[in-house]
Amino acid sequence: MKTVRILFPLIKFIDTKISPDIITVNLPFQNEARGGRLFKSDFHDPKLQQGNTFSFKSPSDILLKFNEIKDLNRKQKTPIIFKPSLNDSMLREYIKNPGNLTANNCQLYRNNLTIYYDGSLTPCDISYSFTNIRELDYKISSAYAHKKFKDFQSHMSKYNKACEGCVFSNQVLKQQNSN
Numbered sequence: 001m002k003t004v005r006i007l008f009p010l011i012k013f014i015d016t017k018i019s020p021d022i023i024t025v026n027l028p029f030q031n032e033a034r035g036g037r038l039f040k041s042d043f044h045d046p047k048l049q050q051g052n053t054f055s056f057k058s059p060s061d062i063l064l065k066f067n068e069i070k071d072l073n074r075k076q077k078t079p080i081i082f083k084p085s086l087n088d089s090m091l092r093e094y095i096k097n098p099g100n101l102t103a104n105n106c107q108l109y110r111n112n113l114t115i116y117y118d119g120s121l122t123p124c125d126i127s128y129s130f131t132n133i134r135e136l137d138y139k140i141s142s143a144y145a146h147k148k149f150k151d152f153q154s155h156m157s158k159y160n161k162a163c164e165g166c167v168f169s170n171q172v173l174k175q176q177n178s179n
């Protein structure tokens with residue numbers, strides 16, 4: 001709650017002293033598959049499939065703060081948006097139970113690869129090291145033809161725990177994404 005409380009003076013400061021086009025509030029998540037520290041070469045490794053394990057200690061207090069931020073948004077100059085991009089009722093659902101939502105067939109991994117200090121290559125910022133840039137003779141375009149990348153791709157349209165909590169995706173309730 002201490003962290004949430006400092007949000008208000010921070011937002012006020014940004015609004016009055018910096019005046020950016022927009023202020024974004026990212027809701028927290030905890031997903032080992034997206035921590036950027038744990039690299040696994042098997043996409044089905046349990047560590048990559050834990051999903052979003054984050055929970056708020058006191059969801060009812062956070063819901064009150066959420067309403068206060070919405071209220072602030074109506075009063076101040078700089079618009080405030082939340083991420084993931086969800087409507088208010090889904091944001092409330094997320095606050096109550098973050099693990100109840102999952103990414104809906106996100107395609108952004110097609111445009112984003114991450115290369116790490118040791119040459120490991122991962123799709124998007126998912127900690128799945130499917131190859132190393134050295135194995136590809138430094139030709140990054142070969143990554144998309146790699147068998148492990150293609151296998152990974154076949155899992156992305158299905159229920160996908162590695163992307164749970166990602167603020168860039170359209171998150172949906174798990175029940176809507178279970179087939």
Ligand code: SF4
Pocket residue numbers: 034103106107108109124125126162163166167168169
């Ligand atoms: S949901 Fe997030 S981590 Fe997953 S592919 Fe989309 S942008 Fe990348």
